[in-house]
Amino acid sequence: MADSIIQIEKLDKTYKGGHQALKNVDLEIKRGEIFALLGPNGAGKTTLIGIICGLVRPTSGTVIADGHDIAKDFRKARSAIGLVPQELATDMFTTVWATIEFSRGLFGKAPNKKHLEKVLRDLSLWDKKDNKIATLSGGMKRRVLIAKALAHEPTILFLDEPTAGVDVELRREMWEMVRRLRESGVTIILTTHYIEEAEEMADRIGVINKGEIILVEDKHDLMRKLGQTQVTIVLKEPLTSLPHQLLTWPVTLSEDGTTLHLALKGESDDTEADATGLIKALAALNIDFKSVDMSRSSLEDIFVSLVAGDNQ
Ligand SMILES: Nc1ncnc2c1ncn2[C@@H]1O[C@H](COP(=O)(O)OP(=O)(O)OP(=O)(O)O)[C@@H](O)[C@H]1O
Ligand SMILES: [Mg+2]
Known part of the structure; x- marks a missing residue:
């Protein structure tokens, strides 16, 4: 479909040891939307994101991201995607600037200092660009991960629990930033345990429980129907x-x-x-x-x- 940017069909994931983390997931993400994926701990959110980003191998099913099949055309699919992972994992002893510059290079994009500067300025990280990541606060580290995910100018951005452990003020700033990104044409998929965040941000909401998508609705329709x-x-x-x-x-x-x-x-x-x-x-x-x-x-x-x- 022309207006969808991700198409997921019949996706299954059974981890080694037999746990079925995803069951027959069908999902379409529309180009330009903010989609919030909600679900309790262990529901399968990170697994789903991991498959789309090529970190987890699906047991069966297909995923098309920005027109590219993730199994057949992984590099092209992956370069359309920015991922801000749930776990803070990055090299602590390099500087903010080196981290994002390196990340852009990984996707084969030509250097672009202007873009990287804009990303850092938008995230209020410009004055930290020469600091080692280890010296930053938790909230700043989280923003560095966002900068890293945006370094190669993706059209799709996954934010897995972007504001976990982030204070109220910074959370509001991040919401603003996500809105600006969407205005610039980026499609955003976020998972969150702060329902307020989904209520505030999302155009559509998907609920996943025990590996199954149990509902996908326009936020206002959902509130109208069930509120x-x-x-x-x-x-x-x-x-x-x-x-x-x-x-x-x-x-x-x-x-x-x-x-x-x-x-x-x-x-x-x-x-x-x-x-x-x-x-x-x-x-x-x-x-x-x-x-x-x-x-x-x-x-x-x-x-x-x-x-x-x-x-x-
Ligand atoms: N590498 C793995 N090996 C085996 N089982 C796994 C692995 N990763 C996740 N699981 C299991 O798959 C299920 C889904 O996990 P997942 O991390 O996708 O949930 P989640 O919805 O992101 O949860 P949370 O809200 O806690 O982040 C859980 O039962 C988890 O224990
Ligand atoms: Mg998770």
């Missing part, structure tokens, strides 16, 4: 029963008669009108209230319910 808004209205005077005029809404009355609960499906935009309607109906019935509270279920709630019960 809920809870509206809690605390009344001034308790009611003995629920007035029949209110039964058009999915509303319940607490046992003591003091609180109305309204549970609405979908995103807040769609449900605000419902909540406002209910409040108007209360006013028309001269029912006074002390407070109204609205809370929207997060992607986290949705995610937990999707993989619930399946993991101990």
